Every structure is written in structure tokens, then in C-alpha cells.
Amino acid sequence: MVENDNGQEQENEERYRGPWGHIIRGMWRSPLGLFGVALTTISITLMLVGVVIDQLGLIHNPYIGVITFMILPGGMITGLLIIPLAAFLRRRQYYKYGVERDHLHINLSDHRHRKFVVGFVALTVINIAILAVIGYEGYHFTDSPYFCGVVCHKVMEPEYTRYLRSPHVRVACVECHIGPGADWFVRAKISGLRQVMAVMTDSFSKPIPAPVTHLRPARDTCEECHWPEKFHGKKVKSFTHFTNQNQATPEVNEIALHIGGRNPQTNVFEGIHWHVSNDVKVSYLAVDDKRTKIAKVQVVRPDGSQEEFVNKSIEIPEGKQLQWRVMDCVDCHNRPTHVYDMPEERVDFGLLSKRINPEIPGIREDSLLVINREYATRDEAKTKMIEHLVGLQGLRGKEQLDKYEIDIRKAGEYLVETYLVNVWPEMNIAWGTYPVHLGHQFAEQGYGCFRCHDEEHVSDKGGTITQDCGLCHDEPQ
Ligand code: HEC
Ligand code: HEC
Ligand code: HEC
Ligand code: HEC
Ligand code: HEC
Known part of the structure; x- marks a missing residue:
């Protein structure tokens, strides 16, 4: 495997390359070294492609962000760590085969060694620059509501949906959940990693428990904007x-x-x-x-x-x-x-805005029955709610059903719409799962001023x- 360094035919080439050249070249020939170089090169190339896609907004897919900013940098760093490891193992192998130790130490008075060191430093600077750019972009990416709300889609969908309908829709999740300062930033990223693990192993609580015990004190977050x-x-x-x-x-x-x-x-x-x-x-x-x-x-x-x-x-x-x-x-x-509605509120809003025709006898009562019904999944609710409403109205007489059927179906559509932005059976979130403290509408459950x-x-x-x-x-x- 190892070339004969003292061999006659190789004399010329040997002079040209020097022992460090051999280590580098030899490294290429070891499977580990080859793997390191390939991993680094592929990671960098894909990362640059990912950044270009992200910057130009060519494809909107959160997983491209996850891969570009979280997985590929990991690949690149692993590759970069493997390369010196492979070189080190190679060098040990050369020792074993009796190559003179002097050759294997870096000697700055030798121009070939100097060239090697300069090349090494230049590559390192380039790599650090690439990692810095990726780190900066990745920091913004992982701090965006888009990341919080969409990447952990199944878990955060309820919070994100309610957030999009709230007065704080222009306030990023991190403004309230992390706030300013490096220590909270680090804490958040560490607990974020734990949360990503929990999502991957499906071991998180459903629903996510409130109150959030480790929420940053409001003094540092809310009072940045309100005082x-x-x-x-x-x-x-x-x-x-x-x-x-x-x-x-x-x-x-x-x-x-x-x-x-x-x-x-x-x-x-x-x-x-x-x-x-x-x-x-x-x-x-x-x-x-x-x-x-x-x-x-x-x-x-x-x-x-x-x-x-x-x-x-x-x-x-x-x-x-x-x-x-x-x-x-x-x-x-x-x-x-993350303000959830209550069923009466939504039905009454439907009547007020005429999305539910108030002229239909018994429509308020029936709407409340339908919207409060338990469905196993959101898909089931989507397919069955309207039929349930039509069914209940049918019990009030065929005449009424014939007269108002179009409006009853429209009311049903409104109920489905409202249900889908408030209830997630898969996350065990039903009406009233997250009660409010503002006021006293949930006083019986111990919530609110009372x-x-x-x-x-x-x-x-x-x-x-x-x-x-x-x-x-x-x-x-
Ligand atoms: C205006 C500040 C604010 C913003 C912006 C905000 N949150 Fe929250 N969030 C809170 C507060 C306060 C709680 C704690 C509720 C409690 O303790 O009862 C909370 C709770 C949560 C919870 C726990 C479950 C729950 O509903 O109580 C999750 C998950 C969550 N937020 C995710 C997000 C995500 C994702 C975003 C961005 C899309 C976001 N938050 C944006 C203030 C905010
Ligand atoms: C980055 C700035 C920012 C932060 C942080 C922030 N808010 Fe706000 N808040 C706003 C803005 C902007 C509005 C909307 C004002 C408006 O609609 O006139 C608002 C509106 C509100 C309102 C009025 C809602 C309504 O229905 O009219 C309340 C209450 C409120 N915030 C409470 C909080 C609490 C509690 C926190 C901390 C958990 C918080 N805010 C954190 C910027 C912020
Ligand atoms: C004792 C309970 C309580 C506490 C504590 C409290 N608020 Fe309020 N806040 C209320 C109530 C009640 C209202 C009025 C109801 C509403 O606007 O829906 C209100 C209204 C507001 C409004 C809207 C004001 C307006 O003129 O429209 C903002 C903004 C707000 N609070 C922010 C805060 C911030 C920030 C803090 C912490 C520094 C805070 N509140 C602490 C109960 C409280
Ligand atoms: C400690 C403060 C506090 C006390 C005491 C209090 N309220 Fe309220 N009440 C509130 C707040 C805050 C709201 C607004 C809730 C909101 O913004 O959603 C409210 C809302 C209401 C509403 C409107 C809610 C609705 O759905 O129509 C009524 C009615 C009401 N209160 C009646 C009363 C009566 C009657 C009493 C006396 C027994 C009382 N309140 C005592 C704080 C209080
Ligand atoms: C954690 C307990 C607690 C909660 C929850 C609470 N309060 Fe209070 N509140 C107090 C105490 C204690 C006082 C002072 C009583 C005294 O001085 O005798 C007070 C006083 C007040 C005062 C009189 C302040 C003044 O001018 O001196 C108002 C108004 C008030 N509360 C409104 C509310 C409203 C509205 C809510 C719900 C949104 C609420 N409180 C929730 C404990 C609470």
C-alpha cells in the first residue's frame, strides 16, 4: 500500500511532492480520508445551492431550510473533522513504515511545507467564512415564525394558526418566547434541540401544557413594547x-x-x-x-x-x-x-355577520350541537359536519329543509371553517382547552380575575x- 519512499523510480516525483504531499495524497487513498473530503465538498455545494434557492425564494419548502441550515453544516463540519483525523492516521502509518520523523514534521524553511501551510490556512479561512454566512442565515431562519410554526407543523399548527389571527401577527415568536440577550438565546436553542428530539420520537405532550413554566418573565419581553x-x-x-x-x-x-x-x-x-x-x-x-x-x-x-x-x-x-x-x-x-374562540362566540358571530341565516328556525341551537360534537380527526369533521347540520335541521321538518337547504349548507361551511381554526383532535385540543384569564368567563374552572x-x-x-x-x-x- 505505502509507496516505497526510498525507491529509485520514484526519486523525481518524491522530490517534487515531499513527505507532506504524500500524507495528503495518501490520505486521499484511505477510505476515511476520501469520505471526509467527499462529505465536505458535497455538503458545501448543496449548502450553496440551498442558500441561492432560499435567497431567490425559488421554492417555498421549510425542509429545504432545515437541510441547508441545520443538516448540511453538520455534514460539512463532520467532513472537516474527518480530514485531519485521516491525515493523522496516515502519518502514524508512515511512522510505522519507517519514514524519517524529520520529514513528517512541518518545517517552515522548506518552501513545499510553507506552500502547504499557506494553502491550509487559506482553505480554513474560506471554510470559516462559509460557516459564518450559513450560521447567520440559519440563525434568522430558526428564529422566524415560519420555522417555529411550519417546520414543527403538526405540533405548532394550533399555536401558529391562532397567532396568524392575533394582534401580534407582526411580532415574531421569539420576541415573546426568547427575548433579547445571549443567555436566553442559548437556553432556547438547547431546549429547542430537546423539543426537536421530542417531535421526532413523538414523545411530546398533547396538548402542550399551559402555563409554560419556563416562559421568560414578561418584564423582559412584553415590556419591550408595552409598559x-x-x-x-x-x-x-x-x-x-x-x-x-x-x-x-x-x-x-x-x-x-x-x-x-x-x-x-x-x-x-x-x-x-x-x-x-x-x-x-x-x-x-x-x-x-x-x-x-x-x-x-x-x-x-x-x-x-x-x-x-x-x-x-x-x-x-x-x-x-x-x-x-x-x-x-x-x-x-x-x-x-394564541387566543382560541369559544363555540357560542363563533356561532353568534356567524349570526351577526349573516354567514348563518338567522331566519332559519333553530339554527343557533343546531349549530352549537354540531360544532361541539366530538370528531376523531379534522378530516372527519370536514366531511361530516355539514351533513350533521342538515340532518338536525331535517328533524325540524322537511318543509323547512327544502326551503333553506342552500343556506343550511352555507352555515355548515362556516362552522367547518371555524372548527378548523380552533380544534385539533390529534393534539387533544378541543373548545376551551386553553382558557383565558382575562375577565371571568372561565371563573368556574378557576381561571380569570376571580x-x-x-x-x-x-x-x-x-x-x-x-x-x-x-x-x-x-x-x-
Ligand atoms: C405576544 C407574545 C407571543 C408571541 C408573538 C408568540 N407567543 Fe407563544 N405564547 C405566549 C405566551 C404568553 C404563552 C404562555 C401561555 C400560558 O402560559 O398560558 C405562549 C405559549 C405558547 C405555547 C404553549 C401552548 C399554549 O398555547 O399555551 C406554544 C407551543 C407557543 N406559544 C408557540 C408559539 C409559536 C410557534 C409562535 C410564533 C408562530 C408564538 N408562540 C408566538 C406568547 C407569545
Ligand atoms: C415586539 C413588540 C411586542 C411585544 C414583544 C409584545 N407586544 Fe403586545 N402588541 C404589540 C403590537 C404592535 C400590538 C398591536 C397594537 C394595535 O393593534 O394597536 C400589540 C397589542 C397587544 C394587546 C392588545 C390586544 C388587543 O386585542 O387590542 C395586548 C393585550 C398585548 N399586546 C399584550 C402583550 C403581552 C402580554 C406581551 C408579552 C407576552 C406582548 N404584548 C408582547 C407589540 C408587542
Ligand atoms: C390584572 C390583570 C392584568 C395584568 C397583570 C396586565 N393586564 Fe393588560 N389588560 C388587562 C385587562 C383586563 C385589559 C382590558 C381588556 C382587553 O383589552 O381585552 C388589558 C388591556 C391591555 C392592553 C390594551 C390596552 C388598550 O388600551 O387597548 C395592553 C396593550 C395590555 N393590557 C398590556 C399589558 C402588559 C404589557 C402587561 C404587563 C406589563 C399587562 N397588560 C398586565 C389585564 C391585565
Ligand atoms: C376583578 C375585576 C372584575 C370584577 C370584580 C368584575 N368583572 Fe366583569 N369583567 C372583567 C373583565 C376584565 C372583563 C372583560 C373580559 C374580556 O375582555 O374579555 C369583564 C367582562 C364582563 C362582562 C362582559 C362579558 C360578556 O361576555 O358579556 C360582564 C357582563 C361582566 N363583566 C359583569 C360583571 C359583574 C356583574 C360583576 C360583579 C359581580 C363583575 N363583572 C365583576 C373584570 C371584572
Ligand atoms: C393573583 C391575584 C390577583 C389576580 C389574578 C387579579 N388581581 Fe386584581 N388585585 C389583587 C390584589 C391583591 C389587589 C389589591 C387589593 C387591596 O389592595 O386590597 C387587587 C386590586 C385590583 C384593582 C384595584 C387597583 C387599585 O386601583 O388600587 C383592580 C382594578 C383589579 N385588581 C383588577 C383585576 C382584574 C381586572 C383582574 C383580572 C384580569 C385581576 N385584578 C386579577 C390580586 C389579583
């Missing part, structure tokens, strides 16, 4: 409800929410955002992972006074490590962007956290 000083006055919100008895004219509740902020007359913070104003600290001790059973609430007020409110009927389990949590934005805005504002948390001074309706909202003027 308590900015809140002021009242916000009027109206809620429209129909009833099965009256599908035509809605009942409208208008409330003026006391958003709060600094009162210019008294200079004190008041209203709903009082909890997160600078000189106030509200902390609480929840006994469950969902943070819905709150045993104790502590307040530090601007004047430095403290008060602790305790709900004696909520037992603190022994042996469980419980942690106090300082209240921040996410304790009320737990769904700032977790604390229930008059059942009592301090030793006898004070309670009030449920007085006028505290949070009143009638708009």
Missing part, C-alpha cells in the same frame, strides 16, 4: 350575545374597563394595571400547576405596607415544593396571541380582595 406607564383611562368593550329564542336581535353588553394608569390629579397608580405598576408587587402561591388554585396572595403597596390574603379552604399539600410567583402580564394576558377577587381570601386585618363589579368596569358614559 405600565403607557396605560390610561378606560377601554370600552362590547360583547354581543344571541339566544336560541332570539336569533335575530342580539343582547349587547357594553362595559368600560378601568385600564388604569397614573391618575394625573392624585399621581397614584390605579385600575387594572395597578398590579404591574413599578412600585407595587403582587405575588401569589398556587397549589396546582395550572395556577388556578391560589392559597395565598401577598401585596406590597407603594407606601411599603404589606398585606397577606389567605384562602383557608385551599389546602397546601405537604411535601410539594411550591413557589411564590410575582404577578406579571401573563397572569392575566395568558393568551395574548381566582383572587373572590372575597374568600382574607387578611389578618379582615380585608378581602374585592369582587365589587364597579372596581374593574362600569357602564360607559
Whole structure:
């Protein structure tokens, strides 16, 4: 295998190439070396093709990004590591065959060795430059909502779908989930790797549990764009409800929410955002992972006074490590962007926008039955929902069905549409899986303001956290 370095015929060639040339050339002949060089070359070539496709937007396919920015750089680095390894093994082999040690050391006064070193350095610089470009592009790629929402399609589809319909659609996932700073970036990429593994082995929880325990504190994320000083006055919100008895004219509740902020007359913070104003600290001790059973609430007020409110009927389990949590934005805005609808809301919106014809007798009741039905998969819902609605309406008489069939089918289409952006049976996400804390519509499940504002948390001074309706909202003027 090894060429005879002292052989007569090879004398000329030997002088020309030198022992390092042999190592390099020899390396080519070892399967390992050949593999390293091939892997590096192929990876670089495909990576460049991938970058060009990505930059020109020729093909929209997230897997091209995954391959270009995540798999191929791995191939390139592996190849680059194999090459010196192969050279090292070759050199050891040459030793064994008795090549003089001097020849095998780099000697900078020998011009052939110099040429080799210069070539080596140049190639290294080029390789580092390529990796830097790929790293930079890859960083943007893995930080894009497109990557988060589409690459992990099955897992993130619900969050991504709701995100696309939210006020934060122009805010990248990473602005809330990672935030600024290198340490959170590294933590996120490490836990991201773990998540990719979980997806590949199908070992993630369905649904993804909320609250997210390791979410970055809102102070570092939300407050980059919103801050308590900015809140002021009242916000009027109206809620429209129909009833099965009256599908035509809605009942409208208008409330003026006391958003709060600094009162210019008294200079004190008041209203709903009082909890997160600078000189106030509200902390609480929840006994469950969902943070819905709150045993104790502590307040530090601007004047430095403290008060602790305790709900004696909520037992603190022994042996469980419980942690106090300082209240921040996410304790009320737990769904700032992954906001799921409720079935009544959607059906009532359908009636209001006339996508569901309110003249059809019983259509509200039947729509609610159909939309709340459990389907095994989204595909099943897609094929069966309309027929179910037609079936239910058929029970109300053939005459009605004949008269309104087109409109009933249109209503069915609307229901399918609404179902498909809210329910994912494959991820165990049904209506109401992710309740909101904002307000008190989920009070029975322990969600919302009434977790604390229930008059059942009592301090030793006898004070309670009030449920007085006028505290949070009143009638708009
Ligand atoms: C405006 C800030 C914000 C943006 C933008 C955002 N998220 Fe979230 N996300 C949150 C908050 C807050 C929670 C925690 C909810 C909780 O703890 O109850 C969350 C929770 C999640 C969860 C856990 C499941 C759930 O619904 O609670 C996933 C998964 C998720 N986000 C993915 C994404 C993806 C993917 C994107 C981008 C397409 C994104 N998020 C964009 C704020 C955001
Ligand atoms: C990168 C900037 C940015 C970040 C970070 C951000 N938001 Fe927003 N937020 C916005 C923008 C922009 C709007 C839309 C304003 C509008 O529609 O007028 C908005 C709107 C809102 C609204 C009003 C929604 C409505 O229905 O009108 C709430 C509430 C809110 N954000 C809460 C949060 C919370 C909570 C977080 C942290 C989890 C957060 N935001 C993080 C930029 C941001
Ligand atoms: C005690 C609960 C609570 C906390 C804590 C809280 N908010 Fe709110 N926030 C509300 C309620 C209630 C509303 C009004 C309801 C709505 O807009 O849907 C609101 C409204 C808003 C709005 C819309 C304001 C407008 O004028 O339209 C923004 C933006 C917002 N909050 C951001 C934040 C941010 C950022 C934080 C953390 C610094 C925060 N909130 C903390 C309950 C809270
Ligand atoms: C973790 C417990 C907790 C939750 C959840 C909570 N609050 Fe409070 N809230 C308090 C405490 C404690 C006080 C102060 C009570 C006192 O000073 O006697 C307070 C005070 C208030 C005040 C009066 C602030 C002022 O002007 O002094 C308003 C308004 C308010 N809360 C609205 C809300 C709304 C709206 C929600 C739900 C979106 C909510 N709170 C959720 C604990 C909570
Ligand atoms: C601790 C604060 C707080 C208290 C106390 C409170 N509310 Fe509310 N309420 C809210 C918030 C916040 C919303 C808005 C929810 C949203 O933005 O979706 C709301 C919404 C509502 C709505 C409109 C919801 C709908 O679907 O029509 C009604 C009606 C209402 N409250 C009635 C009451 C009544 C009656 C009381 C007194 C027993 C009361 N609230 C006490 C915070 C409170």
C-alpha cells in the first residue's frame, strides 16, 4: 500500500511532492480520508445551492431550510473533522513504515511545507467564512415564525394558526418566547434541540401544557413594547350575545374597563394595571400547576405596607415544593396571541355577520350541537359536519329543509371553517382547552380575575380582595 519512499523510480516525483504531499495524497487513498473530503465538498455545494434557492425564494419548502441550515453544516463540519483525523492516521502509518520523523514534521524553511501551510490556512479561512454566512442565515431562519410554526407543523399548527389571527401577527415568536440577550438565546436553542428530539420520537405532550413554566418573565419581553406607564383611562368593550329564542336581535353588553394608569390629579397608580405598576408587587402561591388554585396572595403597596390574603379552604399539600410567583402580564394576558374562540362566540358571530341565516328556525341551537360534537380527526369533521347540520335541521321538518337547504349548507361551511381554526383532535385540543384569564368567563374552572377577587381570601386585618363589579368596569358614559 505505502509507496516505497526510498525507491529509485520514484526519486523525481518524491522530490517534487515531499513527505507532506504524500500524507495528503495518501490520505486521499484511505477510505476515511476520501469520505471526509467527499462529505465536505458535497455538503458545501448543496449548502450553496440551498442558500441561492432560499435567497431567490425559488421554492417555498421549510425542509429545504432545515437541510441547508441545520443538516448540511453538520455534514460539512463532520467532513472537516474527518480530514485531519485521516491525515493523522496516515502519518502514524508512515511512522510505522519507517519514514524519517524529520520529514513528517512541518518545517517552515522548506518552501513545499510553507506552500502547504499557506494553502491550509487559506482553505480554513474560506471554510470559516462559509460557516459564518450559513450560521447567520440559519440563525434568522430558526428564529422566524415560519420555522417555529411550519417546520414543527403538526405540533405548532394550533399555536401558529391562532397567532396568524392575533394582534401580534407582526411580532415574531421569539420576541415573546426568547427575548433579547445571549443567555436566553442559548437556553432556547438547547431546549429547542430537546423539543426537536421530542417531535421526532413523538414523545411530546398533547396538548402542550399551559402555563409554560419556563416562559421568560414578561418584564423582559412584553415590556419591550408595552409598559405600565403607557396605560390610561378606560377601554370600552362590547360583547354581543344571541339566544336560541332570539336569533335575530342580539343582547349587547357594553362595559368600560378601568385600564388604569397614573391618575394625573392624585399621581397614584390605579385600575387594572395597578398590579404591574413599578412600585407595587403582587405575588401569589398556587397549589396546582395550572395556577388556578391560589392559597395565598401577598401585596406590597407603594407606601411599603404589606398585606397577606389567605384562602383557608385551599389546602397546601405537604411535601410539594411550591413557589411564590410575582404577578406579571401573563397572569392575566395568558393568551395574548394564541387566543382560541369559544363555540357560542363563533356561532353568534356567524349570526351577526349573516354567514348563518338567522331566519332559519333553530339554527343557533343546531349549530352549537354540531360544532361541539366530538370528531376523531379534522378530516372527519370536514366531511361530516355539514351533513350533521342538515340532518338536525331535517328533524325540524322537511318543509323547512327544502326551503333553506342552500343556506343550511352555507352555515355548515362556516362552522367547518371555524372548527378548523380552533380544534385539533390529534393534539387533544378541543373548545376551551386553553382558557383565558382575562375577565371571568372561565371563573368556574378557576381561571380569570376571580381566582383572587373572590372575597374568600382574607387578611389578618379582615380585608378581602374585592369582587365589587364597579372596581374593574362600569357602564360607559
Ligand atoms: C405576544 C407574545 C407571543 C408571541 C408573538 C408568540 N407567543 Fe407563544 N405564547 C405566549 C405566551 C404568553 C404563552 C404562555 C401561555 C400560558 O402560559 O398560558 C405562549 C405559549 C405558547 C405555547 C404553549 C401552548 C399554549 O398555547 O399555551 C406554544 C407551543 C407557543 N406559544 C408557540 C408559539 C409559536 C410557534 C409562535 C410564533 C408562530 C408564538 N408562540 C408566538 C406568547 C407569545
Ligand atoms: C415586539 C413588540 C411586542 C411585544 C414583544 C409584545 N407586544 Fe403586545 N402588541 C404589540 C403590537 C404592535 C400590538 C398591536 C397594537 C394595535 O393593534 O394597536 C400589540 C397589542 C397587544 C394587546 C392588545 C390586544 C388587543 O386585542 O387590542 C395586548 C393585550 C398585548 N399586546 C399584550 C402583550 C403581552 C402580554 C406581551 C408579552 C407576552 C406582548 N404584548 C408582547 C407589540 C408587542
Ligand atoms: C390584572 C390583570 C392584568 C395584568 C397583570 C396586565 N393586564 Fe393588560 N389588560 C388587562 C385587562 C383586563 C385589559 C382590558 C381588556 C382587553 O383589552 O381585552 C388589558 C388591556 C391591555 C392592553 C390594551 C390596552 C388598550 O388600551 O387597548 C395592553 C396593550 C395590555 N393590557 C398590556 C399589558 C402588559 C404589557 C402587561 C404587563 C406589563 C399587562 N397588560 C398586565 C389585564 C391585565
Ligand atoms: C393573583 C391575584 C390577583 C389576580 C389574578 C387579579 N388581581 Fe386584581 N388585585 C389583587 C390584589 C391583591 C389587589 C389589591 C387589593 C387591596 O389592595 O386590597 C387587587 C386590586 C385590583 C384593582 C384595584 C387597583 C387599585 O386601583 O388600587 C383592580 C382594578 C383589579 N385588581 C383588577 C383585576 C382584574 C381586572 C383582574 C383580572 C384580569 C385581576 N385584578 C386579577 C390580586 C389579583
Ligand atoms: C376583578 C375585576 C372584575 C370584577 C370584580 C368584575 N368583572 Fe366583569 N369583567 C372583567 C373583565 C376584565 C372583563 C372583560 C373580559 C374580556 O375582555 O374579555 C369583564 C367582562 C364582563 C362582562 C362582559 C362579558 C360578556 O361576555 O358579556 C360582564 C357582563 C361582566 N363583566 C359583569 C360583571 C359583574 C356583574 C360583576 C360583579 C359581580 C363583575 N363583572 C365583576 C373584570 C371584572
